[in-house]
Amino acid sequence: MSTRIPATLIAGDGIGPEIVDATLLVLDALQAPFDWDHQVAGLGGVKAAGDPLPAATLDSIRRTRLALKGPLETPSGGGYRSSNVRLREEFKLYANLRPALTIIPGGRFDNIDLVVVRENLEGLYIGHEAYIPIDDDPHAVAMATGINTRKGSRRLLEFAFEHAIATGRKKVTVVHKANIMKALTGIFLETAEQLHAEKYKGRIALDAVIIDACAMKLVLNPWQFDVLVTTNLFGDILSDLAAGLVGGLGMAPGANIGADAAIFEAVHGSAPDIAGQGKANPTALMLAAALMLDHCRLPELATRLRRAISDTLNLDNVRTGDLGGKASTSEYAKALVARISNG
The missing domain is CATH 3.40.718.10 (Isopropylmalate Dehydrogenase)
Structure with a gap:
């Protein structure tokens, strides 16, 4: 891939970092040409900058006009508005x-x-x-x-x-x-x-x-x-x-499209009760990454990613617990990488 594509990456809260890491592993195996700018939002943004949507995160998306994000938790109390709603409004992401x-x-x-x-x-x-x-x-x-x-x-x-x-x-x-x-x-x-x-x-x-x-x-x-x-x-x-x-929702990707920016996400919640346990299913975020590849006019890579997900789940029968399997988040990601490498 010759042309690199700047993109903002927001790991998110709860299981967010785990499913983002799994998705990055798979995108690297595909040699997807994204240059990631790592930023924080949600509870992570409050801890790092006192704001669920820090200025640096917004500036990054203004620059890249493209983002992949894990689930964000809206802090309770303190008058915090949903970060997802704020992102849609800030970048006029009119189409979901x-x-x-x-x-x-x-x-x-x-x-x-x-x-x-x-x-x-x-x-x-x-x-x-x-x-x-x-x-x-x-x-x-x-x-x-x-x-x-x-x-x-x-x-x-x-x-x-x-x-x-x-x-x-x-x-x-x-x-x-x-x-x-x-x-x-x-x-x-x-x-x-x-x-x-x-x-x-x-x-x-x-x-x-x-x-x-x-x-x-x-x-x-x-x-x-x-x-x-x-x-x-x-x-x-x-x-x-x-x-x-x-x-x-573990199988549901989402894309938020505007005139000047696009943000791709898993639409499920941050599931803090299973965070850090390797139980999270990263499929929704990986499917969101496939939508992102489509958006960036890389349909061949998007097709390979979707085929690898289907083959890993159905032919290899490697599945996370929510889908009736026994694989951890990282085991599932490694099985996908093997599929991509052999495909």
Whole structure:
């Protein structure tokens, strides 16, 4: 590999350092051309710099415009906001890409291959909330304001259509609640239909489904879906539901894409209860690294990484405890390296 790619690396908290080390071992075996700038965030950021998102970490991502991160723990108390939310806002990471692909067959559902594209910056997650006191109850009424914009909706929907076409998908399904939330999610549905008519008709199919019906249909017959695109809250819920169809969050990578930066992550938590015990499953972060390779236009390396993961799990039957195996985090990583080296 001749051209080196600067990238920020955040090990994260809990099991983060273990799964990041395992992922680096595998990326090194692939000779992935990343030049890592190691930074801290989450609890590690508080300990090192008194901030879950230290200035040096933000400066690094501004410079590299690319990051791979382990799970971050938000410190309790002290008014700390989620580091993940702050990162999305800081770098305008408007698209959350969550593929769900069956890797280990024989589960409750087989042959799942769908993608959830979630709007990441708007909706009910903007955090405009307030209490209204009545009599002696300061929290008598809770209020929240959701905001979806035409511009934000169009930006996210364009990403979803373009990604679907580029990856050979056949259909995009808009998930909404415009029958009840006529303005807040109606604008998203309306923008999708207008954009499809303008630019994508004949190139990819479009349909729409109400969120509650979508949840039911995903459980009854997930194979009817291809790409699901939706607003922030609905996307948060559906992306975890989709992960459940393929074995849980341990098999679920995530990509947060913006105009000027992209951050790739395992979407599961930091699992401090098993940290340091070699029990963590690094598959989700490795799959996130494959998304990162795709993003950097290195599809051959991404394909080799995904094939090595599948072969190690299914042909070699080397699995961590959460997948019914006995391998430690490092044993699993070494088996992957052997697969890559022999492949």
